[in-house]
Amino acid sequence: MDEIRSNKIKEIEEIRKLGVNPYPYAFDVKDKISQIRERFNNLTNGQKDESASLSIAGRVMAVRYQGKSIFFVVQDSTGQIQGYLNVSVGTDKFEFFKDHIKVGDFVGIKGFPFRSHTGELTVFAADYQLLSKAIRTLPEKWHGLTDKEKIYRQRYVDMTVNRESFNRFKSRYEIIRMIREFMNDEGFIEVETPILQFVTGGATARPFITHLNALDIDMYLKIAHELYLKRYIVGGFDAVYEIGKCFRNEGIDYKHNPEFTMIECYRAYVDYNYMMDLTERLVSYVIEKVNGTTKIEYQGKPVDFSRPWKRVKMRDYIKDHLGVDILEDPDDKMIKILKDHDALPEIMERGHYIEKLWDLVEDTITNPTFLLEHPVEISPLAKRHREDPRVTERFEVIVLGNELANAFSELNDPVDQRERFEAQAALRNSGDKEAQMMDFDFLRAIEYGMPPTGGLGIGIDRLVMFATNAATIKDVIAFPLIKPENFDKSGMEIEE
RNA sequence: GGGCCAUUAGCUCAGCUGGUAGAGCAACUGACUCUUAAUCAGUAGGCCGCAGGUUCGAAUCCUGUAUGGCCCA
Numbered sequence: 001m002d003e004i005r006s007n008k009i010k011e012i013e014e015i016r017k018l019g020v021n022p023y024p025y026a027f028d029v030k031d032k033i034s035q036i037r038e039r040f041n042n043l044t045n046g047q048k049d050e051s052a053s054l055s056i057a058g059r060v061m062a063v064r065y066q067g068k069s070i071f072f073v074v075q076d077s078t079g080q081i082q083g084y085l086n087v088s089v090g091t092d093k094f095e096f097f098k099d100h101i102k103v104g105d106f107v108g109i110k111g112f113p114f115r116s117h118t119g120e121l122t123v124f125a126a127d128y129q130l131l132s133k134a135i136r137t138l139p140e141k142w143h144g145l146t147d148k149e150k151i152y153r154q155r156y157v158d159m160t161v162n163r164e165s166f167n168r169f170k171s172r173y174e175i176i177r178m179i180r181e182f183m184n185d186e187g188f189i190e191v192e193t194p195i196l197q198f199v200t201g202g203a204t205a206r207p208f209i210t211h212l213n214a215l216d217i218d219m220y221l222k223i224a225h226e227l228y229l230k231r232y233i234v235g236g237f238d239a240v241y242e243i244g245k246c247f248r249n250e251g252i253d254y255k256h257n258p259e260f261t262m263i264e265c266y267r268a269y270v271d272y273n274y275m276m277d278l279t280e281r282l283v284s285y286v287i288e289k290v291n292g293t294t295k296i297e298y299q300g301k302p303v304d305f306s307r308p309w310k311r312v313k314m315r316d317y318i319k320d321h322l323g324v325d326i327l328e329d330p331d332d333k334m335i336k337i338l339k340d341h342d343a344l345p346e347i348m349e350r351g352h353y354i355e356k357l358w359d360l361v362e363d364t365i366t367n368p369t370f371l372l373e374h375p376v377e378i379s380p381l382a383k384r385h386r387e388d389p390r391v392t393e394r395f396e397v398i399v400l401g402n403e404l405a406n407a408f409s410e411l412n413d414p415v416d417q418r419e420r421f422e423a424q425a426a427l428r429n430s431g432d433k434e435a436q437m438m439d440f441d442f443l444r445a446i447e448y449g450m451p452p453t454g455g456l457g458i459g460i461d462r463l464v465m466f467a468t469n470a471a472t473i474k475d476v477i478a479f480p481l482i483k484p485e486n487f488d489k490s491g492m493e494i495e496e
Numbered sequence: 497g498g499g500c501c502a503u504u505a506g507c508u509c510a511g512c513u514g515g516u517a518g519a520g521c522a523a524c525u526g527a528c529u530c531u532u533a534a535u536c537a538g539u540a541g542g543c544c545g546c547a548g549g550u551u552c553g554a555a556u557c558c559u560g561u562a563u564g565g566c567c568c569a
Contacts, residue, residue: 002505002506002541003506003523003524003540003541004506004522004523004524004541005506007523007524008523046530062532062533064531064532064534064535065527065528065531065534066528066529066530066531066534066535067527067528067529068528068529069528069529069530069531070529070531071530071531071532071534073532082531082532084530084531086529087529102522102523103522104522116530116531116532117530117531118530118531118532120530120531120532122530136506137506137507137522137523138506138507138522139506139507139508139521139522140506140507140508140520140521140522140533141507141521141522141533142507142508142520142521142533143507143508143509143520143521144507144508145507145508146507146508147502147503147507147508147564147565148564148565149503149563149564149565150507150564152564153564161507254566342569343569482563482564483562483563483564485563
């Protein structure tokens, strides 16, 4: 416990002795700061509007004492405004403010607006109330909080003092609301699926393992929404979507967080062509809503989300860039190219060669591009292409070398699906921990019959990164995964 | 996984070839009735990330380690 905090705690006792509750229960907030700024923008220097009775609340971000008057800055969720207080509030209240209202505290202000001689729109505090006393000091106003580690560990401070961070999270949740509205208007119903699963699938990824005490059995955290959403389609839902967390026990870097948010949607009686159209409309809608245009700049690079997006076939793209045909050339040729690029996969299987070959060329794509028709062996849940059974009716959306979306005409042939699962199981048995698990219940479900269905998944975090020009996924996840600061041997966190 | 960088007061940072740890802001005391990085005078605040080593002496040099960042795979 440092000196500043122990002094503040003593001060709180003094405040209580003065008969003031440092932590009262509520305040009747009637106005938002941004609205006050708009409403009284026409006040001229020195002009006041005593007829307007304002009531605001927020955090004190600066205080400037000026003898028998005090200027201060209040911040609410919409912005900041200057407050002004002088002895007209009453001697006791004036002295109390001077002695005990400090940067970081929350206050409620009742008063009227005026514009100072120097042109600052200000709320004259006819009365005020302390709403919460802080015992830690905020970072200084000039440099703010810049230490990345502190920004992630103490996001509440980052949000408070770095308003661009606060606004980025506001945008994130506006985007999620937009997506919901868009999907609802499109006729989808929002549903839920289990996070705790005995068998998990729908993606090529390593899951988290947890333990269910009640049954004394290990379980997985979901890696995708897919297989349960398709069960809804089997059960008769026409169109469903879910926005929720998925968990993958893999690396952490600027584009991966172990838990992340994904929207997946499934619609009966459509194929991947519908999903391409839907993806284009949804993503360009979000980008335009947030930025006012579909031609944005991401981290200094121009990206054009305007429709229609380019379409390329995976086979053609790799052939054009690396001179190898992923459908017809033998494994040896692929291995040689991978060796030349020092990019051999850990698991020596054809599917992994193809993935690695794609990794070598994906960075050459900048504008949103539909990557089409992935080979069957890397797409165990996608339906075979109607014209070429070696590939699937699948697409990914690639933006600046990053996968933003993944979709296909869903495989609903239960015999083919069983064979695909068996191929995955064989990979799993040979040590591929990311290969998909055999899901007998899912097979049983589609054996009862699943209509032709189109499915789509979009990474919400990635989309928000593009929409808000965020450099890393940690900037769009409010509380990203970061190693704990201090743990003792029992695993309990120690305070500072 | 590899490389580079950072870690010093609540925050942002100085601290040179090794010689008793500094500033600004914040905090605390006081002055000031239109300030806005307010100003002015004063006070207090440090396990120099952690552990070893070299040395008469280490924030500084060396080794290891932790955490974070950036780049590469």
